[in-house]
Amino acid sequence: MFFISSPERHSYYQALLSLGDRRVAPAIEAAERNDRTWRAAVAETGVDADFFIYRDRTNDAVLPWDIIDGGMKASFFHSEYDKSLREEWTLPPKRAQENARLLPVIQ
Secondary structure, X not given: OOOOOHHHHXXXXXXXXXXXXXXXXXHHHHHHHOOOOHHHHHHHHOOOHHXXXXXXXXXXXXXXXXXXXXXXXXXXXXXXXXXXXXOOOOOOHHHHHHHHHHHHHHO
């Protein structure tokens, strides 16, 4: 039998809360009633936690935090994601010279 350790279990339910939408609300309410026992709350409400956590998120997926305007355009985050897949760094412009010297050291 496979057991999930406590930190992994907490991460799983944190992912559910951060990636879920209003359909996760019944599980939140049930967890409050069940002394914050998330496993029981998800089972009781039938919320498909795996759907919210593991679903495919393409570039056009709407994420729960997309309603927050932090001053950055979505295109920036998409380009950063693409860079990460190519294992490229983004050097902040204010520290470009300093970062150019340090980058070879940390690679």
